[in-house]
Amino acid sequence: MKCAVCFVAMMATAANAAADFAGSFVVGTGSSSSFVQFQFTNTNTYLYEVRYDGALFGDDLFAIIATAQPGYFSYTTEQFSFGLALFGVSIGTDADSGFGNPPDYLDYWHYWTREAGETAWTESWVGFGDRAVSNGSWDGWVFNSAAAPAAIPAPGALALLALSGAWTGMRRHRGSPRR
Numbered sequence: 001m002k003c004a005v006c007f008v009a010m011m012a013t014a015a016n017a018a019a020d021f022a023g024s025f026v027v028g029t030g031s032s033s034s035f036v037q038f039q040f041t042n043t044n045t046y047l048y049e050v051r052y053d054g055a056l057f058g059d060d061l062f063a064i065i066a067t068a069q070p071g072y073f074s075y076t077t078e079q080f081s082f083g084l085a086l087f088g089v090s091i092g093t094d095a096d097s098g099f100g101n102p103p104d105y106l107d108y109w110h111y112w113t114r115e116a117g118e119t120a121w122t123e124s125w126v127g128f129g130d131r132a133v134s135n136g137s138w139d140g141w142v143f144n145s146a147a148a149p150a151a152i153p154a155p156g157a158l159a160l161l162a163l164s165g166a167w168t169g170m171r172r173h174r175g176s177p178r179r
Contacts, residue, residue, distance in 0.1 A: 020044050021152055022094065027068035028052050032135040036061050037152065040094045041144040047152060058128030058139050059084060084129035086111070089141065096143035112140035112148055121148035 022044040030053035039045045050061045065073050076088040076097065086109045088097025098107035111128060112121040116136025124131065128139065140149035 022046050022092070025049070025065075025069070026051065028064045030054075034061060034133040034136070035138045036065065037138065037140045037149050038089055038091060039140070039142045039145075039149050040089075040091075040096050042094065043150070044094045045150055045152060046091050046094075056133050058131040058133055061133060061139065062128075083127035086128065086141065089143075098143075106146060107144050110142045110146060112142065114138045114140070123148075 020043045024047045026049045028051040030051045032053060033049050033051045034056075036048045036050060037045065038048075048061075048065050050064050052060075052064065059077070062075050066075065072092055074090045075086065078085045078087050078099075085099070087099065088095065089109065096107075096109070100106065100108040111124040113124045113131065114121050114137070116134065121138075121140055131139070133139070142149050
């Protein structure tokens with residue numbers, strides 16, 4: 001048992017070094033789930049496990065989150081000839097929006113993906129309105145940085161951390177905003 005506690009403490013330390021983990025939520029219903037991670041300019045990072053049935057696309061995950069958390073989660077998009085682009089995201093008091101302005105052209109939501117079982121993020125070459133999600137897939141969004149989303153513990157490790165009390169700043173809620 002002592003080794004398990006050491007592992008949990010080590011995971012908590014590593015996660016805090018990688019990102020400022022602000023919250024984890026489970027929203028929706030169904031037998032499949034996909035994960036959506038948001039990292040704001042201030043490095044606050046949120047993880048959503050979105051549950052669903054049937055075939056969905058990346059933008060459908062946003063709609064499920066927004067329905068589950070009205071007034072807490074919101075987003076804006078812009079439709080272009082090449083597809084749907086994410087313009088802004090607000091989660092609680094964290095908010096970022098933009099399309100990439102000079103001189104650095106980084107102030108926009110960079111889109112990353114990974115499939116179930118993969119550990120490395122891949123920069124997406126399709127928009128989230130065209131990305132078919134599957135059970136266990138991950139979509140990552142990072143604002144104002146070309147870097148991949150920060151490392152956070154896997155959802156199973158998050159549950160262990162919460163149960164152990166080793167990570168006191170993390171709270172897991174089912175669809176409700178952090179209190």
